[in-house]
Amino acid sequence: MPDFIAGTVRGRHLAVPPTRARAADLDAIRLIGIAAVVVGHVWTSGPFTDALFAWHVPVFFILTGYLWKPGRTLRDEVARRSKTLLVPYVAWLAVLSIAFASVEYLRGGSLPVEALRNAVYGGAFAVRPYSAFWFVPVLFFTAVLCRLLERFPAWVAWTTAAVGLAASVVAGSMMAKTPLGIALAVPCLVFVLVGRALPAMVRRIRYKAVVGLGLVLAGVALTVGGVVQPLNMKDGDFGTVVLSVVNASAISLGLILVLAALYRVVSPAVNRLTVQWASTGLVVVLTHAFFLYLLNTPASGAVLDAVVALVVPFAIALLVTRSPLRRWLVG
Numbered sequence: 560m561p562d563f564i565a566g567t568v569r570g571r572h573l574a575v576p577p578t579r580a581r582a583a584d585l586d587a588i589r590l591i592g593i594a595a596v597v598v599g600h601v602w603t604s605g606p607f608t609d610a611l612f613a614w615h616v617p618v619f620f621i622l623t624g625y626l627w628k629p630g631r632t633l634r635d636e637v638a639r640r641s642k643t644l645l646v647p648y649v650a651w652l653a654v655l656s657i658a659f660a661s662v663e664y665l666r667g668g669s670l671p672v673e674a675l676r677n678a679v680y681g682g683a684f685a686v687r688p689y690s691a692f693w694f695v696p697v698l699f700f701t702a703v704l705c706r707l708l709e710r711f712p713a714w715v716a717w718t719t720a721a722v723g724l725a726a727s728v729v730a731g732s733m734m735a736k737t738p739l740g741i742a743l744a745v746p747c748l749v750f751v752l753v754g755r756a757l758p759a760m761v762r763r764i765r766y767k768a769v770v771g772l773g774l775v776l777a778g779v780a781l782t783v784g785g786v787v788q789p790l791n792m793k794d795g796d797f798g799t800v801v802l803s804v805v806n807a808s809a810i811s812l813g814l815i816l817v818l819a820a821l822y823r824v825v826s827p828a829v830n831r832l833t834v835q836w837a838s839t840g841l842v843v844v845l846t847h848a849f850f851l852y853l854l855n856t857p858a859s860g861a862v863l864d865a866v867v868a869l870v871v872p873f874a875i876a877l878l879v880t881r882s883p884l885r886r887w888l889v890g
Contacts, residue, residue: 584821587821850867
């Protein structure tokens with residue numbers, strides 16, 4: 560997924576990526592975020608889950624902005640995002656719907672028509688085994704919106720995002736129930752804009768590991784302590800007004816700083832492995848909930864279920880990347 564592509568120099572990322580090489584440190588953040596998404600779908604409540612929901616979805620939008628390439632045409636943006644996001648989305652929607660319908664028919668003798676219809680409609684209606692499907696079209700629409708507004712002065716995009724966040728306070732659940740969650744693109748825009756502003760900030764921070772770790776720990780503590788509410792963006796809930804957005808942005812910045820420092824010293828083999836695994840990330844995001852459905856994972860969670868929901872999708876994804884189906888299923 561080129562949303563998270565950057566230049567790399569021995570594991571270090573460049574603030575303004577000149578090539579299509581992948582940055583291992585940013586890919587490591589993607590892997591951490593994917594693991595957090597899976598775990599958050601296994602254990603669905605409690606302080607630990609709240610700590611994950613404080614940042615695990617915003618970080619992907621922020622990385623999209625962090626690696627933003629100015630100057631693309633709107634048409635090019637749509638084409639690129641369709642190839643890397645929408646094509647795998649539709650492909651896995653079809654594959655998993657066939658599998659889901661087959662299992663339900665074998666279990667109960669009937670087809671889950673309403674669940675299938677809700678999956679196609681998307682947004683907040685897409686529940687297990689489609690738990691994370693909402694994210695893909697919303698990221699697509701957010702990126703396209705950001706590109707559309709790029710031709711105007713910066714304040715126009717920031718004002719649009721602010722209006723979206725304000726609307727989510729009073730009508731967040733309604734926005735989440737729009738087709739494919741398209742209305743969520745407006746408030747989600749703020750995270751892409753934050754990401755676009757971060758490279759300049761990262762360059763100015765000298766002690767990256769210390770500052771980054773402090774931001775992550777402080778953000779998690781504020782959430783677990785109840786000072787700042789976690790976000791549930793799928794349902795149009797952006798947490799405590801303004802503060803949760805700032806907190807998610809701070810944690811994401813912290814992760815960027817920590818991983819940037821760490822990946823200056825890791826071996827080339829670790830770099831390669833990180834990039835390889837991260838390149839399969841979208842497959843894991845889209846498929847893990849199907850295995851939780853098969854295991855009938857309870858809201859209280861189970862360690863074995865979490866392991867299965869991580870390991871099996873990654874294994875499938877690595878196999879798919881070596882097949883002719885890569886174009887359709889990986890992006």
